[in-house]
Amino acid sequence: MLPTKQMSVQLLRQAFNSSQPPPRMWRSHELKERYDVVIIGGGAHGLACAYYLAKEHGITDVAVLEKSYIGAGGSGRNTAIVRSNYLTPEGVRFYNESVKLYEQLSDDLNFNVMFSQRGHLTLAHTDGGVNTMRRRAEVNQIEGVDSRLIWPDEIKRLCPYLDVSDHPRYPILAALYHPPGGIIRHDAVVWGYAHQADVRGAHIHQNTEVTGIKVKKGKVTGVETTRGRIKTGTVLNATAGWASTITTMVDIKLPLTTIPLQACVTEPLKPFLDVVVVSGSLHVYISQTDRGELVMGASVDPFSSYSMAGSLTFLEGIAGHVLELFPALSNVRILRQWAGICEMPPDYSPIMGFTPINGFLIDVGWGTYGFKASPIAGKTLAELIATDKTPDLIAPFRLSRFEENDLVGEKGAASVGH
Amino acid sequence: MLLLTCPNCGDRNVSEFRFGGELSSRPKDPSALSSAEWANYLYMRNNVMDAQTEWWHHNAGCGLWFLAERHTRTNEVIKTYPYAKRNA
Numbered sequence A: 001m002l003p004t005k006q007m008s009v010q011l012l013r014q015a016f017n018s019s020q021p022p023p024r025m026w027r028s029h030e031l032k033e034r035y036d037v038v039i040i041g042g043g044a045h046g047l048a049c050a051y052y053l054a055k056e057h058g059i060t061d062v063a064v065l066e067k068s069y070i071g072a073g074g075s076g077r078n079t080a081i082v083r084s085n086y087l088t089p090e091g092v093r094f095y096n097e098s099v100k101l102y103e104q105l106s107d108d109l110n111f112n113v114m115f116s117q118r119g120h121l122t123l124a125h126t127d128g129g130v131n132t133m134r135r136r137a138e139v140n141q142i143e144g145v146d147s148r149l150i151w152p153d154e155i156k157r158l159c160p161y162l163d164v165s166d167h168p169r170y171p172i173l174a175a176l177y178h179p180p181g182g183i184i185r186h187d188a189v190v191w192g193y194a195h196q197a198d199v200r201g202a203h204i205h206q207n208t209e210v211t212g213i214k215v216k217k218g219k220v221t222g223v224e225t226t227r228g229r230i231k232t233g234t235v236l237n238a239t240a241g242w243a244s245t246i247t248t249m250v251d252i253k254l255p256l257t258t259i260p261l262q263a264c265v266t267e268p269l270k271p272f273l274d275v276v277v278v279s280g281s282l283h284v285y286i287s288q289t290d291r292g293e294l295v296m297g298a299s300v301d302p303f304s305s306y307s308m309a310g311s312l313t314f315l316e317g318i319a320g321h322v323l324e325l326f327p328a329l330s331n332v333r334i335l336r337q338w339a340g341i342c343e344m345p346p347d348y349s350p351i352m353g354f355t356p357i358n359g360f361l362i363d364v365g366w367g368t369y370g371f372k373a374s375p376i377a378g379k380t381l382a383e384l385i386a387t388d389k390t391p392d393l394i395a396p397f398r399l400s401r402f403e404e405n406d407l408v409g410e411k412g413a414a415s416v417g418h
Numbered sequence B: 001m002l003l004l005t006c007p008n009c010g011d012r013n014v015s016e017f018r019f020g021g022e023l024s025s026r027p028k029d030p031s032a033l034s035s036a037e038w039a040n041y042l043y044m045r046n047n048v049m050d051a052q053t054e055w056w057h058h059n060a061g062c063g064l065w066f067l068a069e070r071h072t073r074t075n076e077v078i079k080t081y082p083y084a085k086r087n088a
């Protein structure tokens, strides 16, 4: 997608005017004593919510509190896969609305988020895998999502370097093909939302850590931060991997376990891989960026942790699995690896909306797959805040589903697939 | 974290072990629980960013399930011990 006009004009002006620094994308502010809405967590989710609050509902007295820099969490560490070919109708509907918002986002934010809908392949290496893909294709089609089962001949056409022979230990039997799936520039999404939220009046406070939440008679009255106290009646917890550390402040337990997820990137190669390739059985997924680097990830680490250290075990594992799919990559070098932390819910679906504490809202349970949901999560939660009602689209993801025994099981489509 | 100390076998590569999640206590009388209490036992977790008491299984070794105290931000293992010694 091309950058919009205004941005190119700005760029051009900048090119002839090197003496002036480019304008700031978002400003710094003193903490105000009071805000209508306080959002904890300056990731894509928190910033998107601030943006839609202002844009759709005229609510601009909003603070986004970020303990580090914006995008320091999963939003700056993910592998940027966007898709909607999930397993449950509730999930497919929800993620599909997000894909639609992403398709318009460069225009909407006047900022190029480089959404590249290059197609997404989920490989099946076993009969069980083929069955799951078939089921997903059916559910996707009923919900109007472009998604179908394809066989090795078509897989080979889409991805010539993939080994579709019967030589590998787990030969490729079929794949779920999802043409609208793809990758996006994750930092641009964070910056674009931050910029437009700032322009509309929201305050983005970096280096501002929430250390406590004030509750009186079951209702939120304020938050304590490393920069002072804020009075507010509405707090949204959008801290993803750190979500439980915030809810313990108000004695709410969440069904979450925080586990690191690692990824790595290779040196740039000539473009050879158009589609995003995912293999659940091999615990690996891979895509090629516009710069030619291969971005690769695996499943979550073997034990829970808030540590964002990388491990050699991960690199060894992923190298083996990638070579099983693409033997031709054996001499390619890894440039860097990193980790982020993911809060895993038992059913691999998000947890959004009201809690037992009046005015304390959550947007958590994003696990290894939440970046793609940033626009729709921000938009629906903004609506929930403005109307005090849960939008239908996110009603299935309410916190009370756990005691109502009404889980939304997405494991078959959410683990490894991201 | 590279090594973990099995109470039976001593220091071993952490890849020999399987993580079993944070320690929680089983309800004494499951049939007397309300749905909320049952959901609390099944799903809700403290998920602390702090020292955590947790289960480990030496599955590629002696097969013992034991407890560890580990800091979940640094992964520093404070100690490991058999379940029977949890109150010692």
Ligand SMILES: Cc1cc2nc3c(=O)[nH]c(=O)nc-3n(C[C@H](O)[C@H](O)[C@H](O)COP(=O)(O)OP(=O)(O)OC[C@H]3O[C@@H](n4cnc5c(N)ncnc54)[C@H](O)[C@@H]3O)c2cc1C
Pocket (backbone or CB within 6 Å): A040, A041, A042, A043, A044, A045, A046, A065, A066, A067, A068, A069, A070, A071, A072, A073, A074, A075, A076, A077, A078, A079, A080, A081, A082, A208, A209, A210, A211, A238, A239, A240, A241, A242, A246, A261, A262, A263, A297, A338, A339, A340, A341, A342, A366, A367, A368, A369, A370, A371, A372, A373, A418
């Ligand atoms: C390696 C990796 C690959 C991934 N790949 C994909 C993918 O391909 N597709 C996909 O859809 N998803 C993917 N994900 C998941 C995705 O990154 C997350 O679900 C998503 O970014 C969550 O966004 P967020 O805005 O909710 O949280 P985050 O971006 O994590 O933001 C939370 C913020 O809260 C801040 N915070 C924490 N505690 C406090 C406090 N006390 N006070 C103030 N601020 C605080 C943190 O500093 C952080 O910036 C991946 C994740 C990882 C780690």
Ligand SMILES: [Zn+2]
Pocket (backbone or CB within 6 Å): B006, B007, B008, B009, B010, B058, B061, B062, B063, B064
């Ligand atoms: Zn042992």
